[in-house]
Amino acid sequence: MTGTPHIAAGPGDFAPLVLMPGDPRRARRIAETFLADARLVTDVRGVLGYTGTHRGEPLSVLASGMGIPSVSIYATELFRHYGVRRIVRVGTAGALPLTVAVRDVVIASAAHTDSSISRVLVDGVSLSHTPSYGLLRAAANAAGQQGEAAVHIGPVFTSDHFYLDRPALFDALERRGTLAVEMEAAGLYAVAATEGGEALAVLTASDHLRTEEALSAAERETCFDRAVRIAAAALLGDVRISP
């Protein structure tokens, strides 16, 4: 069998650096707009993956699907079977405090979660989910150098429940500095830590939990350019990839 149960690419088809949106159509759009010479390398279950170059460096994009179980499958298979070293999630999120506006970028320096992923990996321990410091630093530098406005760096909440109806929980998380709510970052960080890879999530606020402002589905698909620029710069950043 060529590939893994969920990825139909051959050895060497993925670059060591991968951008990972949730939505397969966003993966195609990133391939069309950010990669040169992009070629489709997998489409199992409609989860699209492409490899091309960005600023002359090999770079891949693969969708993750939604939620921790899905992102965990794709991230594990990339790190374990395709020699991938760095994955940066470029996703959408719901903004939590009023200091974060719709369309702002949130770089997740930590990910709280209600998922069992914190408890099941190491017996008796509730794990912290954090990005690679090198990627976080490179993303912060990239945002600063490009004069990116409205980029926030802080903790996010990775929820297992999109339609979670627990206002008191969101209040408590906001009081503790949580900037946004999404569904994959903690799982991606946990997989990277387990597999010895590097990971980061650079999110775009697609809606606001307090004001209820929301981007349309079409805008959600296309408003990521700032986040993708920051993510790509972080992937290509100043930290050497170990052999």
Ligand SMILES: O=P(O)(O)O[C@H]1O[C@H](CO)[C@@H](O)[C@H]1O
């Ligand atoms: O836009 P993506 O990257 O899929 O991210 C967010 O959107 C989905 C929910 O609509 C969840 O996957 C959540 O994390």
Ligand SMILES: O=c1cc[nH]c(=O)[nH]1
């Ligand atoms: O998971 C998500 C993504 C966008 N907006 C939310 O409120 N939650």
